[in-house]
Every structure is written in structure tokens, then in C-alpha cells.
Amino acid sequence: MKKVLSIYIVFFSSLIIAQVKDTLPSFVDEYYLIKNGDSLMIQLNEVSVLPKHKFTSKVDVHYYYWFRRKVFKAYPYAMLASKRIDSLNVRLNRVSSKRKKKQYIKRVQKYLENELTNRLKKLTRTEGRVLLKLIHRQTGKTAFDNIKELRSGWKAFWYNTTANLFKLSLKSKYNPELNNEDYLIEDVLQRAYIDEALIYQEPKLKMNYVSILANKKGGINVEKYKKMFAKQRKRKKRRNTRK
Numbered sequence: 651m652k653k654v655l656s657i658y659i660v661f662f663s664s665l666i667i668a669q670v671k672d673t674l675p676s677f678v679d680e681y682y683l684i685k686n687g688d689s690l691m692i693q694l695n696e697v698s699v700l701p702k703h704k705f706t707s708k709v710d711v712h713y714y715y716w717f718r719r720k721v722f723k724a725y726p727y728a729m730l731a732s733k734r735i736d737s738l739n740v741r742l743n744r745v746s747s748k749r750k751k752k753q754y755i756k757r758v759q760k761y762l763e764n765e766l767t768n769r770l771k772k773l774t775r776t777e778g779r780v781l782l783k784l785i786h787r788q789t790g791k792t793a794f795d796n797i798k799e800l801r802s803g804w805k806a807f808w809y810n811t812t813a814n815l816f817k818l819s820l821k822s823k824y825n826p827e828l829n830n831e832d833y834l835i836e837d838v839l840q841r842a843y844i845d846e847a848l849i850y851q852e853p854k855l856k857m858n859y860v861s862i863l864a865n866k867k868g869g870i871n872v873e874k875y876k877k878m879f880a881k882q883r884k885r886k887k888r889r890n891t892r893k
Contacts, residue, residue, distance in 0.1 A: 700840060700860070701868030713872035714834070720777050721784075721838040722848065728784030729851045735789050735796060778818055783832055786824040790854030794820040824855060827862050830871050837863055837870075 705711050738755070745751050773781065786792050791799070797820070798806040809820055826836040836859050842848035853859075 700837075700844070700863055701866070703870055704868045705870050709876070710870060710872050713875045714870055717776075717834055717872065717875060718838045720774070720780050721835050722842070723773070724777050724781040724784055725839070725848055727781055728788045729849070731785050732788035732851060732854065775817065779822065779831075780835060782818065782820065782822040783824045783835060786822065787853045787855045788851060790856075792821050792823060826857070826859065831874065833862070833866060834870070834872075837866075 742751050794806050826832040843850050
């Protein structure tokens with residue numbers, strides 16, 4: 651699975667591009683201080699305040715931070731995907747020949763294979779799933795649609811068929827308002843932006859993410875991961891019993 655996912659992501663990364671932006675804080679209001687007859691304008695950074703986390707147990711805290719590490723690992727690759735797709739589109743718009751376009755895409759793909767394959771092989775299934783969601787968030791299109799647009803529908807179909815064998819889908823969409831895992835991803839991202847633990851990159855998929863988190867009132871549901879590990883422990887116990 652890891653090898654197949656890495657091959658796909660390397661291929662996909664070769665089709666992508668945008669710029670990592672060092673964005674300045676947004677100044678909505680201006681505040682003034684009058685001292686000794688002189689006026690001094692003070693601009694205050696806008697700060698997002700998110701609801702305090704609400705965990706049902708201490709164990710849930712551990713699962714949340716386990717998932718947080720997954721998001722932190724996947725996010726830089728999603729940023730790279732957005733950068734590459736923007737850059738590639740800019741370059742391709744300057745090339746009129748279809749043959750030269752294909753040649754350029756293959757050159758970029760080969761370069762990224764050398765740079766990223768070993769690192770992407772180490773992604774777990776959860777990290778791969780998170781990455782596919784983040785690609786939709788950052789590029790505005792699913793991985794399937796990006797491949798279909800830049801290569802062909804046939805290529806996209808076979809990549810997705812292969813991914814399905816490992817319970818992944820290149821058609822994965824990001825919807826933190828309706829999907830709990832997506833909500834957890836967004837919660838991790840927004841708090842990391844505030845803490846400056848992750849570099850902010852403006853997502854192409856436009857939503858009021860802070861409002862979505864506020865509406866959830868800090869509730870954290872990690873039952874999916876607790877059940878996943880419970881199954882793994884059972885399988886491990888059965889294998890040990892057979893020995």
C-alpha cells in the first residue's frame with residue numbers, strides 16, 4: 651500500500667504547483683494611542699479564538715494527539731501539491747504543443763520521484779487518507795479530478811482503482827462541516843496556525859473554517875480510532891495465542 655500510495659502521490663505532485671505564501675496578518679481595525687500630544691497608530695493582529703477542547707475521557711486526549719501527528723506529517727505534502735499544480739499550470743499555459751506539455755510533465759514527475767519517493771513510502775494508511783483530504787482542501791479539486799484534468803480520465807480511473815485496494819479513494823472530498831475526521835483535521839490546522847506550529851497556506855477550497863469549528867463548540871470524537879486500534883489488538887492477541 652505504502653509503495654502504491656507513494657507512486658501515486660509522487661506522480662500527482664509532479665502535476666501540481668502554487669506558491670508558499672508568507673502571509674501578513676489581516677488588519678481589520680486600526681487603534682490609536684494619544685501620548686504627549688502626539689498620535690501613534692498601533693495596528694493589532696487579528697486573533698482567532700477557538701472553543702476549548704471537550705474530551706469525554708483522558709484516553710481520548712491521547713488519540714487526538716496521535717491524530718494531530720498524522721495531520722502534521724501530511725500537511726506539508728498537501729502544500730507542495732498545491733504549489734506544484736499552480737506552477738505546472740503556469741508553465742503549461744506557455745506551451746502550445748501537446749507533445750511538449752507531456753514531455754514537461756514527465757520531467758517534473760521524474761524529478762519528484764527522486765526527491766519524494768522514499769519519504770512518501772513511509773506514510774501510513776491514515777496519513778495517506780488525511781493527505782488526500784488535504785489535497786482537496788489546498789488545491790480545490792480532488793486528487794482524482796486533478797489527475798483527470800492534467801493526464802487523462804483513464805489514468806485517474808486506474809490510479810483510483812489501485813488506491814481502492816488499500817481502502818483509499820482519490821475521489822475523497824474535504825468537508826469538515828459534515829465529516830468528523832475532516833473536522834478533526836481542520837481543528838488541528840486552525841490551532842496550529844494560531845500557535846505558528848504550521849505554515850499557513852491559503853486553501854483553494856473556500857469555507858468559513860473558523861465558523862465551522864466554533865459551531866462544534868470544541869467537541870472531539872475519536873471513537874473511530876479507538877475502534878481501529880481495538881481491532882488491531884484483538885488480531886495481535888489471536889496471533890499470539892496461535893503461537
